[in-house]
Amino acid sequence: MTLIAVSKTFDADAITPVLRSGQRVFGENRVQEAKAKWPALIADYPGTELHLIGPLQSNKAKEAVALFDAIHSVDRPSICEALSKALAQQPRRLELFVQLNTGEEPQKAGVAPAEADGFIAACRETYGLTISGLMCIPPVDEAPAPHFALTAKIAARNGLHKLSMGMSADFAIAIQFGATHVRIGSAIFGHR
Ligand SMILES: *Cc1c(COP(=O)(O)O)cnc(C)c1O
Secondary structure, eight states, X not given: XXXXXXXXXXXXXXXXXXXXXXXXXXXXXXXXXXXXXXXXHHHHSTTOEEEEOSXXXXXXXXXXXXXXXXXXXXXXXXXXXXHHHHHHHSXXXXXXXXXXXXXXXXXXXXXXXXXXXXXXXXXXXXXXXXEEEEEEOOOTTSOSHHHHXXXXXHHHHTTOOEEEOOOTTTHHHHHHTTOSEEEEOHHHHOOO
């Protein structure tokens, strides 16, 4: 199980004690913010892994591939294409997660459950991407368990072994449903 400490909105002074305590995997939701904060911290704490957990725009794919070790928000063909190009130009290997919109919320990013199998196949066959797993963010006003169960089921039938699910409020339930990566922000850093 990988604990991703979500440091979005927190500055280097807040992050340094967490690095000093030995935590080496961090999550950020914006490419620009991460670019401003992290290169100096990574230089001081080699071996630190950075995960992009927020939406990615195609025109930031190159920067994202250069900075991050994993991207949890692969959710549309334009991103697949941009990632595929960016990865071909840099010798880095990133872990990629397809984001599901299990609650089918119109304002939320992610692939609808009914489209997930087709999208994962396209990632692999059309864009040549290696997908490691699935990510989901359950609707805030619903019990998370059915969303975690659905994500685990879609992963299993597509041969995916990694599950990025669970945040400060629901990580214990996510772990019961097989989470391999929990993304914890406020429980570590306090309120944003
Ligand atoms: C902010 C964020 C988190 C962390 O949320 P907390 O409730 O603070 O633990 C996890 N995942 C994503 C995608 C986020 O944007």
